[in-house]
Amino acid sequence: xxxxxxxxxxxxxxxxxxxxxxxxxxxxxxxxxxxxxxxxxxxxxxxxxxxxxxxxxxxxxxxxxxxxxxxxxxxxxxxxxxxxxxxxxxxxxxxxxxxxxxxxxxxxxxxxxxxxxxxxxxxxxxxxxxxxxxxxxxxxxxxxxxxxxxxxxxxxxxxxxxxxxxxxxxxxxxxxxx
Amino acid sequence: xxxxxxxxxxxxxxxxxxxxxxxxxxxxxxxxxxxxxxxxxxxxxxxxxxxxxxxxxxxxxxxxxxxxxxxxxxxxxxxxxxxxxxxxxxxxxxxxxxxxxxxxxxxxxxxxxxxxxxxxxxxxxxxxxxxxxxxxxxxxxxxxxxxxxxxxxxxxxxxxxxxxxxxxxxxxxxxxxxxxxxxxxxxxxxxxxxxxxxxxxxxxxxxxxxxxxxxxxxxxxxxxxxxxxxxxxxxxxxxxxxxxxxxxxxxxxxxxxxxxxxxxxxxxxxxxxxxxxxxxxxxxxxxxxxxxxxxxxxxxxxxxxxxxxxxxxxxxxxxxxxxxxxxxxxxxxxxxxxxxxxxxxxxxxxxxxxxxxxxxxxxxxxxxxxxxxxxxxxxxxxxxxxxxxxxxxxxxxxxxxxxxxxxxxxxxxxxxxxxxxxxxxxxxxxxxxxxxxxxxxxxxxxxxxxxxxxxxxxxxxxxxxxxxxxxxxxxxxxxxxxxxxxxxxxxxxxxxxxxxxxxxxxxxxxxxxxxxxxxxxxxxxxxxxxxxxxxxxxxxxxxxxxxxxxxxxxxxxxxxxxxxxxxxxxxxxxxxxxxxxxxxxxxxxxxxxxxxxxxxxxxxxxxxxxxxxxxxxxxxxxxxxxxxxxxxxxxxxxxxxxxxxxxxxxxxxxxxxxxxxxxxxxxxxxxxxx
Numbered sequence: 001x002x003x004x005x006x007x008x009x010x011x012x013x014x015x016x017x018x019x020x021x022x023x024x025x026x027x028x029x030x031x032x033x034x035x036x037x038x039x040x041x042x043x044x045x046x047x048x049x050x051x052x053x054x055x056x057x058x059x060x061x062x063x064x065x066x067x068x069x070x071x072x073x074x075x076x077x078x079x080x081x082x083x084x085x086x087x088x089x090x091x092x093x094x095x096x097x098x099x100x101x102x103x104x105x106x107x108x109x110x111x112x113x114x115x116x117x118x119x120x121x122x123x124x125x126x127x128x129x130x131x132x133x134x135x136x137x138x139x140x141x142x143x144x145x146x147x148x149x150x151x152x153x154x155x156x157x158x159x160x161x162x163x164x165x166x167x168x169x170x171x172x173x174x175x176x177x178x
Numbered sequence: 179x180x181x182x183x184x185x186x187x188x189x190x191x192x193x194x195x196x197x198x199x200x201x202x203x204x205x206x207x208x209x210x211x212x213x214x215x216x217x218x219x220x221x222x223x224x225x226x227x228x229x230x231x232x233x234x235x236x237x238x239x240x241x242x243x244x245x246x247x248x249x250x251x252x253x254x255x256x257x258x259x260x261x262x263x264x265x266x267x268x269x270x271x272x273x274x275x276x277x278x279x280x281x282x283x284x285x286x287x288x289x290x291x292x293x294x295x296x297x298x299x300x301x302x303x304x305x306x307x308x309x310x311x312x313x314x315x316x317x318x319x320x321x322x323x324x325x326x327x328x329x330x331x332x333x334x335x336x337x338x339x340x341x342x343x344x345x346x347x348x349x350x351x352x353x354x355x356x357x358x359x360x361x362x363x364x365x366x367x368x369x370x371x372x373x374x375x376x377x378x379x380x381x382x383x384x385x386x387x388x389x390x391x392x393x394x395x396x397x398x399x400x401x402x403x404x405x406x407x408x409x410x411x412x413x414x415x416x417x418x419x420x421x422x423x424x425x426x427x428x429x430x431x432x433x434x435x436x437x438x439x440x441x442x443x444x445x446x447x448x449x450x451x452x453x454x455x456x457x458x459x460x461x462x463x464x465x466x467x468x469x470x471x472x473x474x475x476x477x478x479x480x481x482x483x484x485x486x487x488x489x490x491x492x493x494x495x496x497x498x499x500x501x502x503x504x505x506x507x508x509x510x511x512x513x514x515x516x517x518x519x520x521x522x523x524x525x526x527x528x529x530x531x532x533x534x535x536x537x538x539x540x541x542x543x544x545x546x547x548x549x550x551x552x553x554x555x556x557x558x559x560x561x562x563x564x565x566x567x568x569x570x571x572x573x574x575x576x577x578x579x580x581x582x583x584x585x586x587x588x589x590x591x592x593x594x595x596x597x598x599x600x601x602x603x604x605x606x607x608x609x610x611x612x613x614x615x616x617x618x619x620x621x622x623x624x625x626x627x628x629x630x631x632x633x634x635x636x637x638x639x640x641x642x643x644x645x646x647x648x649x650x651x652x653x654x655x656x657x658x659x660x661x662x663x664x665x666x667x668x669x670x671x672x673x674x675x676x677x678x679x680x681x682x683x684x685x686x687x688x689x690x691x692x693x694x695x696x697x698x699x700x701x702x703x704x705x706x707x708x709x710x711x712x713x714x715x716x717x718x719x720x721x722x723x724x725x726x727x728x729x730x731x732x733x734x735x736x737x738x739x740x741x742x743x744x745x746x747x748x749x750x751x752x753x754x755x756x757x758x759x760x761x762x763x764x765x766x767x768x769x770x771x772x773x774x775x776x777x778x779x780x781x782x783x784x785x786x787x788x789x790x791x792x793x794x795x796x797x798x799x800x801x802x803x804x805x806x807x808x809x810x811x812x813x814x815x816x817x818x819x820x821x822x823x824x825x826x827x828x829x830x831x832x833x834x835x836x837x838x839x840x841x842x843x844x845x846x847x848x849x850x851x852x
Contacts, residue, residue: 028849056313057316061820063824064824072845077849089707096820099794128732174582
């Protein structure tokens with residue numbers, strides 16, 4: 001089954017069968033280990049309830065974020081992507097979040113070219129003490145993406161992959177790789 | 179379920195064969211199972227590619243839980259492990275250990291946080307179960323690609339550093355020095371002793387603070403294993419766990435420490451016959467000369483010259499009577515800042531607190547009415563070595579006939595600090611006792627709640643009640659000098675609602691004492707950055723775990739003691755300092771630390787020699803081989819952030835445990851089943 005087809009058939013099944021809940025956005029989040037992931041733990045310890053649509057992937061630093069991760073997530077079925085790092089000046093590795101910000105700005109221009117709305121991909125600085133901000137941001141992005149509706153790319157979501165043994169990653173081809 | 183071809187292609191050779199994954203879903207009592215349908219997650223996991231075993235257990239972190247993993251590994255059923263339970267920040271080390279015990283690399287393990295990230299934050303049970311499945315799928319997809327990595331070790335420097343010379347730092351330094359470690363104790367002020375040195379008595383036993391503190395101070399001074407650096411601060415910290423290089427700046431005191439004998443002849447002979455400048459140690463209530471010692475038992479007993487007020491520094495015209503008086507030729511007006519660089523294995527931070535600035539609460543009149551004091555000022559007034567020789571007298575020299583003490587100034591107040599400062603109730607009761615004892619004044623305490631939790635505290639409160647101190651329950655509205663009756667004329671009036679009587683009362687007093695709360699040091703943020711640790715929302719340093727790791731931080735090798743971690747009384751501070759010292763000792767004594775495996779490495783075949791990574795590394799861990807035109811990562815220096823990996827245009831830079839392939843797999847996993 002193609003990725004695009006799966007998204008349309010599988011996704012909404014579990015949601016409550018009311019009209020406004022028919023579309024449940026899928027959000028992938030990349031959180032840095034030291035600030036934002038810890039903040040998400042704090043939100044948990046504090047029992048702050050938030051939208052279950054956000055799935056967190058832990059990176060050691062937001063500077064590890066390869067823009068391809070965002071593209072891959074959108075290709076693989078995410079309707080939005082959230083990136084969380086330490087506040088400027090607070091990076092555990094001194095300046096990884098600066099790198100993340102610079103890459104994010106470039107990525108954002110590329111996403112606009114692809115017709116992907118700004119609200120779908122968001123970068124937030126969330127310190128280890130800001131569990132409430134994790135709650136707020138996760139709720140916000142879920143609602144914003146819900147309002148935008150499912151992400152529909154003009155290219156097929158599943159694309160050719162590099163079959164070379166030991167290749168580190170599938171490469172995007174066609175329009176997405178521009 | 180489909181397994182994409184490239185996963186197999188990119189899987190590194192593993193000494194124990196292809197991936198056979200065991201998935202273990204933890205109930206955590208009802209913490210997870212109360213929300214997530216654990217059975218459904220197990221059933222789902224069993225259908226995922228490469229999963230050989232899927233089990234659930236009530237507490238995976240318990241011994242029987244870990245045994246499940248170890249047994250399955252030993253039985254050869256599995257060679258990779260996924261545990262779906264709490265946060266990796268909580269139990270990753272536990273399960274890595276179990277995985278290693280089972281006979282494979284501890285890094286053939288991945289955790290899915292279905293407690294902190296799912297059951298505790300999701301209202302709907304079905305949604306929680308679905309999210310848990312997605313996170314498990316991500317972990318399963320990813321762990322299949324985990325490399326076989328050996329744990330790495332690094333040796334630990336034998337010496338240790340303590341930053342801050344209050345009672346916490348003193349106790350931690352002495353404990354470690356007694357255990358035979360060499361301790362560098364760094365203190366910003368010209369003497370150690372901290373806030374405790376300013377107090378007269380300590381609650382609830384009313385021991386004299388100096389009597390219990392000064393022996394410890396002189397022990398520090400004379401201990402062969404302690405290098406005491408006062409008037410000094412840490413300017414940079416480099417290196418990593420077990421191997422920190424710390425640069426310390428020594429500010430000039432214009433007196434050579436080694437030569438000064440502490441005779442204080444120079445202070446006596448200063449051209450200023452009387453103290454003229456506000457005395458910081460006495461909270462500005464007394465006056466000092468430009469050459470001074472903060473208090474008689476200051477340690478080291480070495481005078482300090484204040485260049486801001488010294489006539490020689492200001493005008494260059496002074497007969498230098500102080501220099502003349504010194505028999506040891508200890509003066510050096512040309513003294514400059516000097517620096518020392520030391521290598522230490524562990525650091526204990528004991529940087530303490532500051533008190534709330536009472537002027538921020540204008541309704542209490544601090545700074546407006548001269549007879550409104552902070553509690554720290556009254557501590558100095560009550561101290562025999564203080565500006566009034568221990569007499570709590572007002573600024574005009576008279577004795578107060580009645581004194582009002584206002585609790586919770588700057589604490590339990592959403593305008594300033596929401597937290598309770600923990601010590602104010604008890605020190606206020608102590609001040610009530612001392613003021614009453616020395617002046618016979620009527621004492622009124624205005625409190626919100628009386629917090630007397632501690633050994634002997636409630637009994638102390640009962641004692642103070644019996645002494646006749648008036649306790650009024652209610653937050654004070656204002657302190658005013660507007661009199662509405664002859665009795666109030668010329669006095670301060672405390673207006674408060676007495677919530678037990680249900681009336682608004684006006685109590686005229688001669689002296690108001692504001693029980694100011696405890697706040698983080700004003701430079702806590704800079705210190706936090708220096709040592710690469712974090713602060714909570716209120717600004718105190720964050721411990722690794724509030725209950726189970728209260729003195730460690732997220733930076734291994736940096737420990738916390740005392741009020742820099744949160745408001746604390748002296749018994750708790752000393753207990754925590756001992757704990758921090760013990761944990762630092764445990765690390766240093768073992769002689770080595772285990773390092774994280776997540777360092778970067780370069781796939782030379784793919785490296786095009788563009789040098790993008792070389793300049794990006796914040797730690798200078800990447801060198802460039804000009805001959806071969808390839809980058810190379812020094813894994814000892816690499817801290818494992820992955821900044822170079824995110825930037826490498828050819829995918830040649832990779833990070834162990836965070837390779838592109840692993841993260842792509844996790845992305846697919848969390849999206850595959852939603």
